[in-house]
């Protein structure tokens with residue numbers, strides 16, 4: 124059995140809905156990936172622990188509120204503490220351009236703005252994790 | 256990207272109790288092949304102690320929500336919990352949406368609760384082919400209770416019955432589950448029947464219906480009589496009773512000396528399945544078999560020899576004592 128790309132999709136924060144996250148999850152599923160979906164109201168601790176237990180290749184966060192500048196670094200730090208610094212992380216949502224650069228600088232693999240074609244996200248993940 | 260540890264190193268980290276290493280080893284088991292066998296060879300001696308509880312039932316019955324509640328109760332009793340939640344792989348795309356964690360959030364920060372979502376992958380039923388191996392790994396990792404959730408479709412409920420000590424069938428009042436359950440053979444495999452969503456009106460009568468059906472079964476004296484429990488995972492009612500029923504079934508198995516028998520049965524079926532897989536793969540890969548088939552099929556097409564003649568010739572070729 125060949126390996127499968129495993130992706131964790133989560134929606135951190137207390138507000139909002141998870142429609143966008145679900146659309147992305149479904150597109151990735153249709154592209155043949157295994158999606159672990161954890162839903163709304165996720166704390167950084169929950170996201171990091173789930174990502175580690177599920178041994179995902181990459182974590183995708185749907186961000187609406189302004190907490191992105193603390194959320195991404197915190198999750199990355201927690202994953203590192205748990206011995207899983209290899210897990211990549213990406214995000215989608217409304218994030219100011221200057222923050223995007225900063226996030227990519229600290230190692231966030233990619234930020235997708237609103238209205239991104241889900242096909243672009245599929246391509247982005249496929250390029251990083253070609254299935255044998 | 257950082258250098259990833261190899262299997263030897265992963266096994267060391269696993270022995271130290273590192274979750275990330277255990278999770279990585281599960282992936283290796285899922286992917287199969289030589290690496291998976293190496294992992295199993297080295298952890299197998301540490302398995303055999305975990306109590307396995309299977310949960311099955313129709314989609315949306317509340318299995319994950321119940322596991323979430325039950326895990327809370329079992330943690331109060333200091334059990335270390337492994338949870339395996341299996342969801343189907345799409346036969347068309349090979350992808351899977353694994354959503355059971357949504358309802359299992361209460362313990363997502365508890366390091367003694369290890370949840371792993373599995374896609375059924377190559378298996379046709381609702382259960383992954385590597386479920387046994389993942390149970391082994393959690394067992395060897397020190398989890399003394401392994402809870403397995405599978406959707407009751409295809410043959411999965413029968414397969415779960417082959418892997419678990421206690422089988423819990425989760426039903427809901429709506430959608431005439433009573434009748435469906437009987438058809439699907441769920442009634443045969445349940446040690447405990449849960450009528451969940453007891454906050455709905457019809458739950459009590461639906462539970463009585465299940466109870467009546469069970470009464471029709473001829474259960475010899477001294478054998479286990481399946482329990483029927485009303486629960487609401489939403490309102491957290493009936494969960495204590497469910498724990499009690501599961502523990503009662505466990506005591507019944509222990510008192511009757513059934514444990515060793517179950518373990519032997521599980522292991523025999525695993526050896527058989529693994530052997531069949533291996534033999535099939537070797538047959539498919541054998542150049543000798545392929546050549547002989549190619550040579551002789553023409554004669555079969557022409558009606559000169561029967562299919563069985565070819566099979567006999569193949570059998571001679573691969574001769575097993």
Ligand SMILES: Nc1nc2c(ncn2[C@@H]2O[C@H](COP(=O)(O)OP(=O)(O)OP(=O)(O)O)[C@@H](O)[C@H]2O)c(=O)[nH]1
Nearest residue numbers: 313314315316317318319320358451452487488489
């Ligand atoms: N009213 C009510 N709703 C419940 C109860 N238990 C679960 N639910 C709801 O039923 C839905 C399905 O619950 P899950 O726990 O995901 O059910 P499941 O059997 O694990 O579902 P699958 O894994 O998709 O087969 C969710 O919306 C739950 O909130 C209950 O006791 N009462």
Ligand SMILES: [Mg+2]
Nearest residue numbers: 318319355404
């Ligand atoms: Mg579920």
